[in-house]
Amino acid sequence: MNRNQFLVLSGILVGLVAGLAGVILKTLVHYIHYFITYKVHFTTQVFFYALFPFLGIVITTLVVIIFFKGQSRKGIGLILYEIAQNSSLIPPVKMYSQILQSALTVGLGGSAGLESPIAVTGAAIGSNYARNYHLGYKERTLLLAAGATAGIAASFNAPIAGVMFAFEILLTGVVFSDFLPLILAAICGSLLSKIILQEEVLFHFESRQAFNYHNVPYYIMLGLLSAIYARYYIVISQKVEHFFHRLKWTALQKAVLGGVIISILCVIMPPLFGEGYSSIKQMANGQADEIIAHSFFRYIPAKNWVLLAFLGCTCLLKVFASSITIQSGGNGGNFAPSLFAGGVLGFFFAMLCTQVGFHDVPVTNLVIVGMAGVMSGVMYAPLTAIFLIAEASSGYDLFIPLMIVSSTSFLVAKWFSPISPELKHLVDEGKIFTREHDRNILSLLRTEELVENTIQHIDMNATLRQLIELVKNSTRNVIAVVSADGRLDGVVTLDRIRPIMFNQLIYDTVTVKELMQQPPALIGLHDNVVDVIAKFDEVKEWNLPVIENDKLVGFISKSNILNQYRLLLQEYSGDEI
Numbered sequence: 078m079n080r081n082q083f084l085v086l087s088g089i090l091v092g093l094v095a096g097l098a099g100v101i102l103k104t105l106v107h108y109i110h111y112f113i114t115y116k117v118h119f120t121t122q123v124f125f126y127a128l129f130p131f132l133g134i135v136i137t138t139l140v141v142i143i144f145f146k147g148q149s150r151k152g153i154g155l156i157l158y159e160i161a162q163n164s165s166l167i168p169p170v171k172m173y174s175q176i177l178q179s180a181l182t183v184g185l186g187g188s189a190g191l192e193s194p195i196a197v198t199g200a201a202i203g204s205n206y207a208r209n210y211h212l213g214y215k216e217r218t219l220l221l222a223a224g225a226t227a228g229i230a231a232s233f234n235a236p237i238a239g240v241m242f243a244f245e246i247l248l249t250g251v252v253f254s255d256f257l258p259l260i261l262a263a264i265c266g267s268l269l270s271k272i273i274l275q276e277e278v279l280f281h282f283e284s285r286q287a288f289n290y291h292n293v294p295y296y297i298m299l300g301l302l303s304a305i306y307a308r309y310y311i312v313i314s315q316k317v318e319h320f321f322h323r324l325k326w327t328a329l330q331k332a333v334l335g336g337v338i339i340s341i342l343c344v345i346m347p348p349l350f351g352e353g354y355s356s357i358k359q360m361a362n363g364q365a366d367e368i369i370a371h372s373f374f375r376y377i378p379a380k381n382w383v384l385l386a387f388l389g390c391t392c393l394l395k396v397f398a399s400s401i402t403i404q405s406g407g408n409g410g411n412f413a414p415s416l417f418a419g420g421v422l423g424f425f426f427a428m429l430c431t432q433v434g435f436h437d438v439p440v441t442n443l444v445i446v447g448m449a450g451v452m453s454g455v456m457y458a459p460l461t462a463i464f465l466i467a468e469a470s471s472g473y474d475l476f477i478p479l480m481i482v483s484s485t486s487f488l489v490a491k492w493f494s495p496i497s498p499e500l501k502h503l504v505d506e507g508k509i510f511t512r513e514h515d516r517n518i519l520s521l522l523r524t525e526e527l528v529e530n531t532i533q534h535i536d537m538n539a540t541l542r543q544l545i546e547l548v549k550n551s552t553r554n555v556i557a558v559v560s561a562d563g564r565l566d567g568v569v570t571l572d573r574i575r576p577i578m579f580n581q582l583i584y585d586t587v588t589v590k591e592l593m594q595q596p597p598a599l600i601g602l603h604d605n606v607v608d609v610i611a612k613f614d615e616v617k618e619w620n621l622p623v624i625e626n627d628k629l630v631g632f633i634s635k636s637n638i639l640n641q642y643r644l645l646l647q648e649y650s651g652d653e654i
Contacts, residue, residue: 084216088258089265091206091220092227095199096266099231100273102176102191102198109184110351126186126343126350130402131336133185137178138332138406145174147328151408152193154500156200156225156247157509161520165218166208171201178408186350188339188398189409190416192232196242199228199266222247223258227266234270236263238465245458249510286439288474296478299426299443300450300485306422307454307490310396310415311498317400328406335405342398346391347372349398353417360424361444361470381432388425392418411499415455416448423447442478445470450482454490457497459483507605518645522606527638528623530631534559535589537566541577542584544569544592555620555632558593563628567593596622602630610638 078086113129141147159167179194203224207217222243230239240256240263321331343349348356348368359367365384374387399414423443430438449462456462463479496504496511503509507520533547534557547556554571569592577583597616600609602625612621613635623630 084219084258085261087206087210087216087220088223088261091199091203091223091258092262092265093269094206095202095224095227095262096231096269098172098176098198098202099195099228099266100269102180102195103232103270103274105176105180106184106191106351109180113185123344126347127340130186130188130339130343130350131333133182133187134336134339134402134405134407135329135332136185137181137187137408138328140178140181141406142328145170151175151178151197152403152410152499153196153246154503154509155197156221157249157500158503159200159204160218160221160247160251161509161517164214165204165221167197167201167204167221169201169205171197172205173198175201175408182402182407182409183351186339186343187402187407187409188342188349188351188353188395188414189402189407190352190399190411190413191409192229192412193410194408195228195232196225196247196410199224199226200247203262218248218251219256219258223262226259227262230263230266231270233465233469234267234274235465235468236260236267238461238468239263239266241461241464242458245461246456249512251510286442288442288477289439290477292437292439292442292478293481295426295430295439295443296446296481297485299423299447300482301489302422302426303419303447303450303482303486304454304489306392306418307415307451307486308493309393310411310418310451310455311490311494313396314400314411315498317397318404321401321404331404332406335401335407338401338405339398342394345373346387346394346398348391348417348421349395352413353395354413357417357420357444357448360420361441363441365424365428381428385425385428385432388421388428392421392425395421411455412452415452419448419451420444421447422451442475445475446478446482449479450486453483454486457487457490459487507607516607518642519606519610521645522638522641524600524604524606524609524623524633525602527606527633527641528602528631529634529637532557532632534629535569536560537588537590537593539589540585541574541587541589541592544574544589545578545584548574548578553620553632557622557629557632558589559629565596565599565622565624565627565629568596568622569593599624600633601625606638609633610635613638 156167159165175194175198179191183189183191200221201224203220203222204217207220212220225247226239226243229242230236240259243259324331356368359365369384369387372387374383377383395414395418399411403409423446424440426447427438427440427443445466449466452462453459462483463476466479467473467476494501500509504511510517532553532555533551535544535547537558537560544556548571556569557565558567558569560566569589573592573594577587597618598612598621600612600621600623602623619635620632622632
């Protein structure tokens, strides 16, 4: 086989394995749900919601501590980090650790989604397949994305959404001219899902109403509500993350705290249990009354307003439940929670419009497009959201309302923050790629690897004669002036001494101290190369000293950075597949 044929075959194989991993995880969670729901009996239902979410988070944390040595890195940020900083090499353990951890967390009722763990698992499968065949960075990245694509496609039986996910989120800043392996991987993952998974396991529903352009105002309003809620979701998620990060407790203590809180929330609001897709299907199918069947709200009269209040509280609390599940030690992602919250928000808005007197409100359609709206604002992935909901609901006739709601939510989210807040700290640290391709290449360089420590140096009390002797043997136009303890006192440039270097009468009377000058800028040994280049551009110099703990380490030349940049550009942007 030639290179292209091998990559096509590889896309199929990776797609089949990653898709099968996604099917296994979905099936595993389904049967855990089935077992604890139908095989474990409680005299009072409240004990069911109080026990299992707590066990899910605590057991997951114990598994991570005992079997995976506390290495709990997870989420889409993990994949993006490995693409940018580790040459798309994902540890082999991620091919199965995410399945086990997320199955325990979500299967036992943790309020998170399976899609992020499935994406990480698929990406690890693609990456390690490429590693096994010693493929280059571009091929490895392509197959990594193919694995994640197949996993997402298998989760929703939505191949187009899987491909959009790869391009919108994973391959940001990575350019490919041919993506046939991605398409084939998505097809394989989706076919496996369709063949193996049962209808109740899949995120799928077909009940909807025909699109009516008279309802466009509803969709515009829902788009704005989705944007506001998405911002609320992001802010609360960050606050919960910071809370657990600052909490100086052991991992197990955090898990116990998180498990207790999640159990309490599930007792009060049973739809917060697990992924919540069953509740969305009930709302879309006109069975909303069943949602409060196991909650305390069923005892309160005034049926419609009670349901409205219940849904409003569920929507507001979902972000707390999901964030606490993930940050306290559980394994999952924000994919499913954002879809769940969007569906509840859409139904809440439809009910509110009905209660205040509006007629012919497209309730089912608002549930469906609400999911896309919130997901667009939370995940910063409008195309993924549009195609995901269109494929999962067979609602291709709803493309216009899906586009209205998703684009509105996404634009408002971008107005608040141009970059997804979930990934912003990684972007600020230069650890993942962005759409700024120049910055992406620079972020791959390491300042400590660019330092030249063979630069000559001299004491400030030395004479011009001694300095001239150094210049004779130097290949550079800068000499460092360094004290006995290694501190940088200044620099002497060839331009500085050129007017007097042939006047031998002053060789023994002029000292280095009179000739040296302070460098226009200093570079820290661990500074980001993007910031280093900015300093070079600001001071318009070609050589700058590098210091650590106030002591000279060496110099960095702008020409060396540009040479390394060019080599990386050739490696990362070579012949397209």
